Amino acid sequence: MLVVQKYGGTSVGTLERIEEVAKRVIETKKAGNDVVVVVSAMSGVTNKLIEYAEYFTKEAPCSKDMDMLLSAGERVTSALLAIALNEKGYPAISMSGRAAGIVTDDSHTKARIINIDSTNMRNELDSGKIVVVAGFQGVSEDGFVTTLGRGGSDLSAVAVAGALSADVCEIYTDVDGVYTTDPRIEPKAKKLDRISYDEMLELASMGAKVLQNRSVELAKKLNVNLVTRSSFNNNEGTLITGEANMENNMEQALISGIALDKNQARVTLRGVVDRPGVAASIFKKLAEKNINVDMIIQNTSHEDGTTSLGFTVPQNEMEAARSVVEGTAKSVEIDSDVVKVSVVGVGMKSHSGVASLAFSTLANEGINIQMISTSEIKISMIVAAKYGELAVRALHKAYELDI
Numbered sequence: 001m002l003v004v005q006k007y008g009g010t011s012v013g014t015l016e017r018i019e020e021v022a023k024r025v026i027e028t029k030k031a032g033n034d035v036v037v038v039v040s041a042m043s044g045v046t047n048k049l050i051e052y053a054e055y056f057t058k059e060a061p062c063s064k065d066m067d068m069l070l071s072a073g074e075r076v077t078s079a080l081l082a083i084a085l086n087e088k089g090y091p092a093i094s095m096s097g098r099a100a101g102i103v104t105d106d107s108h109t110k111a112r113i114i115n116i117d118s119t120n121m122r123n124e125l126d127s128g129k130i131v132v133v134a135g136f137q138g139v140s141e142d143g144f145v146t147t148l149g150r151g152g153s154d155l156s157a158v159a160v161a162g163a164l165s166a167d168v169c170e171i172y173t174d175v176d177g178v179y180t181t182d183p184r185i186e187p188k189a190k191k192l193d194r195i196s197y198d199e200m201l202e203l204a205s206m207g208a209k210v211l212q213n214r215s216v217e218l219a220k221k222l223n224v225n226l227v228t229r230s231s232f233n234n235n236e237g238t239l240i241t242g243e244a245n246m247e248n249n250m251e252q253a254l255i256s257g258i259a260l261d262k263n264q265a266r267v268t269l270r271g272v273v274d275r276p277g278v279a280a281s282i283f284k285k286l287a288e289k290n291i292n293v294d295m296i297i298q299n300t301s302h303e304d305g306t307t308s309l310g311f312t313v314p315q316n317e318m319e320a321a322r323s324v325v326e327g328t329a330k331s332v333e334i335d336s337d338v339v340k341v342s343v344v345g346v347g348m349k350s351h352s353g354v355a356s357l358a359f360s361t362l363a364n365e366g367i368n369i370q371m372i373s374t375s376e377i378k379i380s381m382i383v384a385a386k387y388g389e390l391a392v393r394a395l396h397k398a399y400e401l402d403i
Helices: 015-030 045-056 063-070 072-087 119-126 152-163 197-205 213-222 278-288 315-325 346-350 354-364 385-398
Strands: 002-007 034-039 092-095 102-104 113-116 130-134 137-140 145-147 168-173 194-196 226-230 238-241 257-273 296-298 306-313 331-344 371-375 378-384
Touching: 002 015, 002 152, 015 034, 015 072, 034 072, 034 119, 034 152, 045 063, 045 072, 063 072, 063 145, 072 092, 072 130, 092 119, 102 152, 113 152, 119 130, 137 152, 152 168, 152 213, 194 197, 197 213, 197 238, 197 257, 197 331, 213 226, 257 278, 257 315, 257 385, 278 306, 278 315, 296 371, 306 315, 315 331, 331 385, 354 378, 354 385, 378 385
Parallel strands: 002 034, 002 168, 034 130, 092 130, 102 137, 168 226, 194 238
Antiparallel strands: 102 113, 137 145, 226 238, 257 306, 257 331, 296 306, 331 378, 371 378
């Protein structure tokens, strides 16, 4: 088998932890597998590099220079891990994103992978070596170092696994899998053995922190089997795979999980002129500013020919949204004291009554639903922030996820 393993910042946070990672990699190699390891920077290193840049300027530094700077953290980790493996008698070689053949576009600090020339990695694997790749980075077509943005090392690992047609891509973090909800909110939450790409995408976009949705999207596109597990124990993780590989799991579970997203703000426009093209103009302006609009609701027209329009944005974008929509309505209201609670599961495709159970459950708890959004496998509701965790626990129980 060819196994790609990715270790995050906490997993390689100290020299001692890097040594523990080396032992785990060796166990995988001793089991008869070819191994490629993708690593993040040691925890805290990226923030320290940013501090170094801020010492010289409070303005936004050149993005090309920042990519050159920030990519150094992962290269340090990859070199240290390769040194540790070689010292233990297991031939290994470290590679930068460039050496691993990861080619990106030129969107510095948030680049997207165009393709991977896996020649160097394959040659080293064929020679029996363990390949250790610096995650989070690549090189643009014009030869400049780029970084992939938030969750970039996960993305590197999935892309490498796809390019090498790996049998599995294991993402090691400080949690041992995907749970039915956040165990810190609901202690009865249970770890899932398997979950589909689509369900994981919904949970990731709805606030679950196990994986970034960009890496799950790429895994689905490349048909890479993902396993997320802990680097601090030997517990079985959660397999993230296509629905065709879910066997009977879809029929067994109506709902896979409940997610809570606290990074929400509700924007309400009152007195919007109600005529064709007005809403399109508003949302076009928001899109041009790269403001991520999520849930949208429009009320019926008033007698004066106006309407009310509401939508949600991430909290860190709410003031930017305000500046865009000022003047498009008689008044603009922003409420950041809200959260989004989502019920996710492929089983709801073939079952009725899923939405009504969610609504009645919250009603029984005295929780008012402010906005609703649905898809084939998701129901999301905006509620007051003070009710967020209560809503999660109530829904977790209502869908019998704690049994």
